Amino acid sequence: MALPLRLSTDRLFPADGHTREIARVLYREVCKLPIISPHGHTDPAWFASDAPFGNASELLLQPDHYLFRMLYSQGIALSDLGIGPGGGHTDPREAWRILASNYHLFRGTPSRMWLDWVFAEVFSIHVRLTEETSDLYYDTIAEALAWPEFKPRALFDRFNIEVLTTTESPLDTLEHHQVIRTENAKDGGWPGRVLTAYRPDPVIDPEFEGFQANLDRLSELTGEDCRTWQGYLAAHRQRRAFFASMGATSTDHGHPTAATADLPPAEAEALFADVATGRATPAQAELFRAQMLTEMAGMSLDDGLVMQIHPGSFRNHNAPLFEKFGRDKGADIPVATEYVRALRPLLSRYGNEAGLTIILFTLDETAYSRELAPLAGHYPALRLGPAWWFHDSPEGMRRFREQVTETAGFYNTVGFNDDTRAFLSIPARHDVARRIDCGFLARLVAEHRMDEDEAAEVAVDLAYNLPKKAYRL
Template identity: 50%
Template structure:
């Protein structure tokens, strides 16, 4: 199958609207990339080592792709996924190439086609017949100096890249990057405290002991625990962090007194807290995190609505983040009310709400962001960062909250090479949406161009305090 990128891809079919979309896209196509939430390892840029092979780069760590291959009966272990033993990269690539048709129509297929064409100059889709040839062609490019991580960082036009980091990380890699005169990029850590706030998280007690020991307080001292979290947040801020991320199952919050919360905390540390108590404690800590963000300025991003590790057998064999996380229904209005009652009107607080349940955007997220100055609409995330879902998102939130209560596009990816393809997709889709408004007489061309630029540049800078 030929691999050719249509220059008008994702634009409206109607010729007149397509012309408008094309012009709008040209106004933003080459603007720098701001990526304030993602999962690329900072050591990738610190070490700046050549990528080892096409499979580990484009397949093994991309759970969007490996989960589809698993659904077709392919064992992820043969691809080297998760904690599986390293796989033969050529065999893994051949497996992907033989099953390339499974990606047709998916966002993953769209991004990969973009990467293979734009970055590696391929003009045929991978297949059983050309698997070895495409593998060799990509491998040859990866050996070139221009395909090392820092060179690609510059080529992609990335201005800001945020990572996701454990609260106890010393952030030495970020410090090395910031002090390296040969690297001009801005790589920011992100405070991700979930495992320290949820008593049901693996090794909760051990994590708390490490956290409080670093702060010089007893593990069962609730005030010391809070002080330790604040100290780690300060450490992150000193290393350039602008946000704290919360990947919770549900965005449940509850307002408890210090005494009530202290009782739950001591039981949690002792391993004597039931599921109901764990929910209350976690819900109170999410509220307290908002209070800390109001004080120290870290943007609070909430990523709820995913049943993590849905397949216990896969989790036991391969570990987390290996393709078996499944969306669940999310509700914000009632769950978040205690937090917003306490902190929602505080000046300077920024809370960005994401969802994998797209029904919540028009029903709850847009109305909340359309009232509370602290609340912003997170971009389509995970299962929703796909062309049709992005257009549905724009239609769902714009009439209620407009364009300026959003976060700007968030790529949220571990796949470094997909970052420009994802941002380009978002810019094309926003141009398509704005073009329709212009064509329908609902917005002037000059206003549409101004909005298109702001969606890429001004919004993420303002929302994430960049």
């Protein structure tokens, strides 16, 4: 017998009745606000082509490393889920059955909340996903995806997304973004704002696979000699200008650590000579990444692109999995990250520039109150990104607010961003963030630490105004 799927209207609100009622009132102020999604990894090709999504596995399972990493941890092969080498021969219905049969693994996780929201609110399914209901789900979703209102642009509009940012390498020609911009410019064309962000890791990190070939490709794209320091820097400036012409308002830097450096020009040029010829040691690679964060900050001050730094992930920890399946297969693991000393060279150079915005993220929660909040609470250039990745969760969001707010306040943070490849989870994730923030603010009101009218204003700022302002949207 199928069990019901119910979404409580009070989900994630405080258990205390008085505080919960305040949270309800605050939530009514933000629940229907447009979504600002300024940092993510959805595929711009979806919105360029507006082709129908294929099936439940292709849409909900295969792009979402939160899902398949959990299944992999229980001994399920990625290829059986339709991912990577051999995955192309997997029946998507069978892959979906694997998820359905193992859906109990997600009890208590954010993934369960996001997916249940999608099932109930997007597809109007009101029984739980189980092995017995797997085919019902698959067929219901397949039928819906054939309707025009479930095509990518229609869902974008239905979700009330005001702007969505994807993330591309400097080597990307941005052809999908060009198609979208052409469509935007047509009389009666689709008006959806899908922007790009400049993610230069493949041509900044000497340890990135294919780095040497990437330098040659960057030279081809720009006409600059990227085997010379000045040519390399000029190529970055050129590509950043191109990205800005395509709507980009931000850059995005996923370095292993938060290390920055400010070398004299001659030393930076000598370091690049070793990097560009493949002679760099691991220590030199780290120093080069550190120098390039400072170089990127200087370029951001010149061209106005907001800079995002999100260090602290040991990428591709599972070496055999990486060799077989490549990046972004759920094997990135958080590591301890130091910020105070690491960022000092960059901040000594640019931290007092009010015209520069640098948004810091972390996977190391121990840094919240000790390092990040005091830094953002002082330097005009710094803002704090939201609880991110492994901490994009109810408890993670609460910990972030509790540890950051007393020192940095609300207005040295940038609201929420969803950082997802799973398109349909975007409204679900924003709803979770709005509920958690309303619950946090309700507690401040109930404890007479903030008036309710102030809390209502902050709730709107966190949900809409702060991300729009921080990302210059």
